[in-house]
């Protein structure tokens with residue numbers, strides 16, 4: 001879909017919704033918290049202030065906005081989910097996401113890795129998401145479809161090109177299709193939660209044995225080999241990166257804030273720290289460490305997601321304006337000058353580093369532009385990975401079953417046009 005049909009004219013000025021992408025969000029995302037979970041659609045702060053929004057809506061009453069709906073568990077959310085939601089958003093003006101409840105996931109797939117609160121933070125953090133409904137059923141029912149159409153004013157239900165069958169073998173979206181309110185998007189190549197769980201399990205089987213990065217160690221070789229069986233099928237293209245980015249430079253006199261890290265297994269803690277960092281300025285530049293840098297400082301079994309995957313996850317976050325793909329460990333004076341960085345921030349909760357010989361923030365500290373930000377959550381990549389390890393048995397079973405159907409998907413996969 002081109003931007004023409006997304007934009008609209010208001011008092012002689014042509015507005016593109018994406019112009020506002022990345023502009024500061026006013027309400028606290030997690031302030032929306034658990035009290036909203038009782039099945040109420042959570043209206044998200046759109047990337048412009050509420051007062052603006054109201055003006056826009058009033059002036060724009062002549063043309064109703066198309067509301068599209070897409071659901072999912074979004075457990076262990078990855079850029080494949082983000083890309084699906086990006087495509088869904090392009091089929092309408094407002095994207096409503098249905099998040100499957102913890103209870104429904106437990107009943108249908110086994111225990112979720114991430115809690116509803118964390119999954120909500122991740123999904124709401126995506127720049128394409130306008131609203132979240134937190135009690136979506138695991139398999140869409142006709143009754144729920146009707147609720148979507150009536151209560152939530154949904155125009156189209158969106159789903160990927162993989163078939164979705166109800167327990168009785170019928171097509172879950174038959175009713176929506178019959179009503180002419182179903183649209184399909186292309187499934188993102190090369191990544192799935194199952195694949196990520198597999199990567200975590202094979203690389204973290206025994207983290208301690210590999211911590212010294214000694215590749216000659218026997219156990220490490222085993223880890224290496226099993227890791228290679230989980231090599232990502234994702235091939236990053238320049239177009240995908242363009243689709244995910246805003247393509248905006250900082251405005252004149254903008255205060256550029258810089259934050260760096262691995263952003264491995266992008267989680268709710270990342271969303272929160274990025275939000276706080278963005279609040280310190282007008283433009284958030286995120287430095288993403290290269291795979292080699294991450295391995296060097298965290299051990300051979302990291303990162304779990306490679307550089308381009310991690311970059312896409314960060315770019316999909318509404319608080320982020322730009323990323324450096326493969327940022328240096330050490331922040332130099334030259335970097336600060338090149339990007340006109342006004343503040344360098346770092347969270348109080350971070351992964352342990354294997355080496356502590358030099359302080360990567362020495363330069364910004366000496367320039368007086370370094371800020372330590374209280375991390376709002378104590379979740380880390382390691383803690384997410386450990387939750388998966390703790391549920392090992394359940395996941396092995398669940399994974400074996402899902403891997404089979406995914407293998408089939410790839411074997412039978414055909415070219416599907418679309419973005």
Ligand SMILES: *[C@@H]1O[C@H](CO)[C@@H](O)[C@H](O)[C@H]1NC(C)=O
Pocket residue numbers: 212214216217
């Ligand atoms: C790496 O492994 C080799 C052979 O197993 C051993 O001699 C060496 O001490 C190890 N290095 C470290 C840093 O553990």
Ligand SMILES: *[C@@H]1O[C@H](CO)[C@@H](O)[C@H](O)[C@H]1NC(C)=O
Pocket residue numbers: 215220221224225300
């Ligand atoms: C394991 O990884 C290390 C470091 O990445 C590498 O040097 C070594 O050759 C690998 N071993 C095998 C068996 O692939």
Ligand SMILES: *[C@@H]1O[C@H](CO)[C@@H](O)[C@H](O)[C@H]1NC(C)=O
Pocket residue numbers: 251252253254255256340341342
């Ligand atoms: C550099 O950043 C400062 C804010 O820290 C801003 O006042 C200044 O205008 C920026 N410079 C340029 C050339 O944009």
